[in-house]
Amino acid sequence: xxxxxxxxxxxxxxxxxxxxxxxxxxxxxxxxxxxxxxxxxxxxxxxxxxxxxxxxxxxxxxxxxxxxxxxxxxxxxxxxxxxxxxxxxxxxxxxxxxxxxxxxxxxxxxxxxxxxxxxxxxxxxxxxxxxxxxxxxxxxxxxxxxxxxxxxxxxxxxxxxxxxxxxxxxxxxxxxxxxxxxxxxxxxxxxxxxxxxxxxxxxxxxxxxxxxxxxxxxxxxxxxxxxxxxxxxxxxxxxxxxxxxxxxxxxxxxxxxxxxxxxxxxxxxxxxxxxxxxxxxxxxxxxxxxxxxxxxxxxxxxxxxxxxxxxxxxxxxxxxxxxxxxxxxxxxxxxxxxxxxxxx
Numbered sequence: 001x002x003x004x005x006x007x008x009x010x011x012x013x014x015x016x017x018x019x020x021x022x023x024x025x026x027x028x029x030x031x032x033x034x035x036x037x038x039x040x041x042x043x044x045x046x047x048x049x050x051x052x053x054x055x056x057x058x059x060x061x062x063x064x065x066x067x068x069x070x071x072x073x074x075x076x077x078x079x080x081x082x083x084x085x086x087x088x089x090x091x092x093x094x095x096x097x098x099x100x101x102x103x104x105x106x107x108x109x110x111x112x113x114x115x116x117x118x119x120x121x122x123x124x125x126x127x128x129x130x131x132x133x134x135x136x137x138x139x140x141x142x143x144x145x146x147x148x149x150x151x152x153x154x155x156x157x158x159x160x161x162x163x164x165x166x167x168x169x170x171x172x173x174x175x176x177x178x179x180x181x182x183x184x185x186x187x188x189x190x191x192x193x194x195x196x197x198x199x200x201x202x203x204x205x206x207x208x209x210x211x212x213x214x215x216x217x218x219x220x221x222x223x224x225x226x227x228x229x230x231x232x233x234x235x236x237x238x239x240x241x242x243x244x245x246x247x248x249x250x251x252x253x254x255x256x257x258x259x260x261x262x263x264x265x266x267x268x269x270x271x272x273x274x275x276x277x278x279x280x281x282x283x284x285x286x287x288x289x290x291x292x293x294x295x296x297x298x299x300x301x302x303x304x305x306x307x308x309x310x311x312x313x314x315x316x317x318x319x320x321x322x323x324x325x326x327x328x329x330x331x332x333x334x335x336x337x338x339x340x341x342x343x344x
Contacts, residue, residue, distance in 0.1 A: 017042040020054060020065055023107055031100050032058055032114070047320030049304070050231065055117055062117035063099065067110050069316045073151070073232035079103050079111035082230050084149060086115060094140055095227055118226050123218040125251065125259050127266060132225045133218065133245065134270035140227075141207035141238040141275065151234040156203040160240070160292045161196050164189060167299035174306035181302055184337035188295055191341070199288050202281070203237040211236070213245045215254040239282075242271065243290040248339070249297035249331040256330070291340045301332035 021040045029035040037058045046053040046064075050072040054065040071078045079101045086098035096116035103111045123129055145152070153159040168185050171177050210217070210233055217229045244250050246267070251258045259267075268286065272279040304321060305328045307313045313321050321328075 016052075017054075019108075020056070023112075024056070024058060024065075026107075027100065032061070032063065033099070034059055034061075047317065047323070048229070049320065049324070050317070052316065052320075062119070064096070064113075064115050064117050066113040066115070067108060068113065069110055069314055075151075077103060078231065079113045081149075083113060085230050085233050089230070092139065092143065093224060093226075094136065095230060118219040118221050118228060120219045120221040122254070123215040123220070123225075125215060125255070125257055125263065127263050129220075130263055130267040131270045134267050135274060136218075136225050136227065137213070137238075137241055137245070138271055138274035140210065141241070143208045144206060145208065145235040150208070151232075152205050153234060153236045153240075154205055155200060156205060156237040156240065157200045157289060157292075158196050159236075160289060160296070161189070161192060164292050164295050164299065167296055167303070171299050171303045171306070174303060174310065176306040176309040177302070178334065181298075181332070181334045181337065184334050184341065185295060185299060188291060188337060188340055192292055195288050199285075202285055203239065203289070205235045205237065207236060207238040207241075209234055209236040209238065209241045211240060211244065213241050214250050237285070237289075238275075239285045239289050240293065242268070242282075242286055243293040244297075246286065246290060247294040247297055249294045249301070249336050252330045252336075253297065253301070253327055291343075294340055295337065297331055298336050299332075301328045301330075304328050305332055 020042060024032075024037060024040055039057070039059050041057040043055040043057055043062075046055060050068070050070040052067040052069060054067075056063050056065050066079075068079050073081060075081050080103050083098050083101035086095055089095045090097055096118050098113070098115045100114040101112065105111065123133065164185075168182070168189065171185075172182055210227055210230065212229060212232065213227070217227055219226050219228055246259065246264055248258045268282060269279060271277070272282050304313075305325070308321055308325065308328075
């Protein structure tokens with residue numbers, strides 16, 4: 001079967017399904033817990049912002065075949081990094097099982113990762129989902145910094161501030177950048193700067209964080225909630241994941257709906273109960289850090305829009321980014337920064 005979603009005018013993707021099939025047939029027996037495959041089907045393509053994900057079926061079993069076009073983490077060994085964390089997480093019922101990674105780039109020009117395909121809908125921010133999200137993140141964060149080789153943010157609040165400063169610098173360098181967005185972002189950074197020195201001691205690199213906990217990365221399987229897309233996990237204060245999940249721009253990336261105050265309260269209360277954290281202190285830490293995490297999302301979306309307008313998008317991902325234009329516009333709107341300034 002041909003991969004859905006491939007445009008006929010994208011020459012660089014012509015024949016990609018046949019190439020994937022040849023690659024799978026050349027794998028050593030046992031890689032996918034089977035011998036040499038008899039039947040291979042390319043069911044659909046699920047393009048991400050940094051990779052091409054193919055839903056495949058091999059001898060009746062379903063997998064994701066990821067071609068990693070860009071390095072979201074900034075690491076040259078992106079697929080190896082993700083593969084290692086998935087293997088570490090396998091016994092903890094948090095993520096898909098990883099089967100194979102290949103960063104040699106002697107068959108494809110990009111890194112390859114093969115992992116379990118998880119069947120089920122994504123999160124929808126309904127109130128009844130909040131306890132399950134809180135429970136999953138509490139289990140993830142309880143693992144602590146026990147996995148070697150992960151990126152570590154030693155000073156989490158200051159590192160978040162530095163990240164957003166870099167985001168703004170990158171955005172300012174774009175020809176299509178908008179002055180209103182730049183001005184509002186500078187105002188928010190100026191307002192947040194005193195908090196970095198004043199409250200930085202509250203944040204410690206004590207937890208394993210996924211760092212991209214948006215609705216599309218949660219899958220509601222028959223065996224429970226799972227997180228996918230482990231491209232840039234790191235050791236951080238647990239509030240990065242909490243702020244990402246609660247960030248309105250991050251929520252707007254997946255839908256036009258945002259979590260209401262009752263949902264936010266239910267999520268944080270359940271998380272505090274499960275982890276034993278002081279709820280008042282947890283609320284305060286989220287209040288301090290969430291505007292920066294949200295601004296990171298806004299500037300990320302705004303920069304992706306500029307790349308599209310300036311024709312700088314990587315050719316292999318152009319279709320995927322064009323299809324996400326409405327998402328980028330939704331999260332990049334400067335009114336989102338205005339709301340952050342009004343609430344911070």
